[in-house]
Amino acid sequence: MQYDAIILAGGENTSELKKIAPYDNEALIIIDKYPMIHYVYQALRNSSFIKNIVICGPKEALRNIFIKEENLLFAESGENAIESFSNSVKLLENHSITEKILVMPTDIPFITTEAIDDFINRCEKSRADFYYSITTKEVNEKVFPGVTRTYVKLKDGTFTGGNLFLVREKVIPRCLRVGVELIERRKNPLAMAKLFGFGLVWSFITKQLTISKAEKRFYEVIGIKGKAIISPYAEVGVDVDKPSDLELAQNYLKG
Structure with a gap:
């Protein structure tokens, strides 16, 4: 099976990164000899x-x-990632859009074809509407020792969010509506807790939250069947959003 893919490359270069990489857009930052x-x-x-x-x-x-x-x-990029995704989907609809679409950001220059193929292969083994990649702290630390990432401790282990997503075309309108709501609540923990329920939050606080429990609650609240895909590739979970990440990329991708 083949999939259409979207690279979200509309992210503005942060002020911190811009001090050492004077480009308005992250996608255009030069790493070794090429743009990111x-x-x-x-x-x-x-x-x-x-x-x-x-x-x-x-x-x-x-x-x-x-x-x-x-x-x-x-x-053309929108005001945020959700609008950009929507613009991309509308464009694909004029080119016989595939049943599922792979989505990724532009700030993951470490990504490899092997990591992408592995993610898709793992997605094909289960039925869901929305697949999202995660990686373990152990995997990240082994490949990129000392890299700074935000980790979440679950009963299953310690994970960080990945940067590969696969979404079923039929649920995209619902995903867009949910995405807007999540963006609006992202800086308000209380509002987020109200959306998913304090029971889920309490499970997280007491370290009893599992991936399967989070997936089940996501379906109950959103109506979309989500599936976390644990990737063995650290390249999936490491992005470039600060000077130390760019320095790592410059050294890692040196020709």
Whole structure:
């Protein structure tokens, strides 16, 4: 089975990163000899699972980077990731959109084709509407010792969110509505707790929360069957959003 893919490349360069990488957009930051978006695109393009690719961001600048590429579409970025995703989906709908769509950000230059293929293979082994990647602290520390990530302790282990997502095309409208609501609540823990229930929050506080319990509650509240995919590839869970990450990428991807 083949999948269309979306790279969300509309993220503005943060003030902290911009001090050492003076580009307005993260996708255009040069790592070794190439813009950051180059590494993500190449890993994606080399996957046999991938059909059309949409890059959502500053269209003219991105077109100049990929001027000779085929089966590559460009969408204008929105005010946030949800709007950008929506713009990309609308573009794909004019090109025989696939049953499921792979989504990823532009700030993961460490990503490899092997990691992408492994994620898709694991997704195909279970039925869900929305698949999201996670990685363990042990995996990340083994490949990138000392890298700073936000980890969550669950009964199953200690995990960090990954950067690969697979979503069923039929549930995208619902995902967009939920995404807007989650963005509105993201800085308000009380509002988030009200959405998912204090029982889930208490399970987390007492370290009794499991992945399966979180998935079940997600379905009860949102109506979308989500599935966490534990990736053995650290490249899935490490992104570039601060100077130390960029320094790591410069050393790691040096030609």
